[in-house]
Amino acid sequence: MTGTLINVGTVLAGTAIGVAAGSRLPEGFQKRVLAGLGLVTLVIGVDLALAWRDSSPLYVLGAVLLGGLAGEALGIERRLSDFGDTIQRRVSRRDGSSVSEAFFTASLLFCVGPLTVVGSIQDGLTGDYEALATKALLDGFAAIALSATLGWGVALSAGTVLIVQGGLSLGAGVFEDVLTGEALSALTSAGGVLIIGISLKLLELRDVKVGNFLPALVFAPALVGVAALF
Numbered sequence: 001m002t003g004t005l006i007n008v009g010t011v012l013a014g015t016a017i018g019v020a021a022g023s024r025l026p027e028g029f030q031k032r033v034l035a036g037l038g039l040v041t042l043v044i045g046v047d048l049a050l051a052w053r054d055s056s057p058l059y060v061l062g063a064v065l066l067g068g069l070a071g072e073a074l075g076i077e078r079r080l081s082d083f084g085d086t087i088q089r090r091v092s093r094r095d096g097s098s099v100s101e102a103f104f105t106a107s108l109l110f111c112v113g114p115l116t117v118v119g120s121i122q123d124g125l126t127g128d129y130e131a132l133a134t135k136a137l138l139d140g141f142a143a144i145a146l147s148a149t150l151g152w153g154v155a156l157s158a159g160t161v162l163i164v165q166g167g168l169s170l171g172a173g174v175f176e177d178v179l180t181g182e183a184l185s186a187l188t189s190a191g192g193v194l195i196i197g198i199s200l201k202l203l204e205l206r207d208v209k210v211g212n213f214l215p216a217l218v219f220a221p222a223l224v225g226v227a228a229l230f
Contacts, residue, residue, distance in 0.1 A: 004165040
């Protein structure tokens with residue numbers, strides 16, 4: 001889990017730097033930083049979404065639709081927002097929306113993508129954490145930009161990184177044979193679609209309640225597995 005611990009450290013360090021710098025930036029500068037991050041996030045999302053070229057758009061479409069329905073029924077977005085609001089109320093009298101938004105945005109951005117899955121499995125099986133170290137560097141810079149505008153709630157995503165990447169590393173022997181080929185491509189593509197949704201919110205174009213689409217990350221490889229049975 002060496003790579004995961006490094007990643008957690010860079011997220012926390014990036015958040016500290018971003019919060020310190022963000023308070024000194026004029027509002028106009030903060031908006032430009034957030035818009036720039038939104039544009040880059042959009043490109044990252046499109047790049048990941050195009051992984052369906054190695055799988056099938058139907059798997060991704062099915063996963064996103066089924067995931068959205070399941071997430072809506074479970075109220076995932078509301079629960080995530082309530083979680084962030086609860087933490088914010090305990091430490092401040094201000095509105096908690098910024099914390100919940102920062103937590104969810106950063107968690108999804110840091111934990112969706114091929115480097116998360118492949119790097120964590122590689123670290124768990126062989127101890128080679130080079131891929132996660134590269135991801136950690138990228139996440140650190142992203143944490144600076146996010147926290148400069150959304151605040152310290154980005155630091156909470158370090159817990160998500162620890163749980164997700166740590167879980168994949170510890171269970172690497174199981175996931176090694178499952179998240180490969182089309183299954184990994186479908187998962188990556190579905191994650192890219194969700195990141196595009198995050199970019200729309202960062203750019204203040206539309207809030208599509210991306211949290212309710214999180215089950216798509218489970219449905220995507222599952223649909224590939226079901227199709228393989230036939």
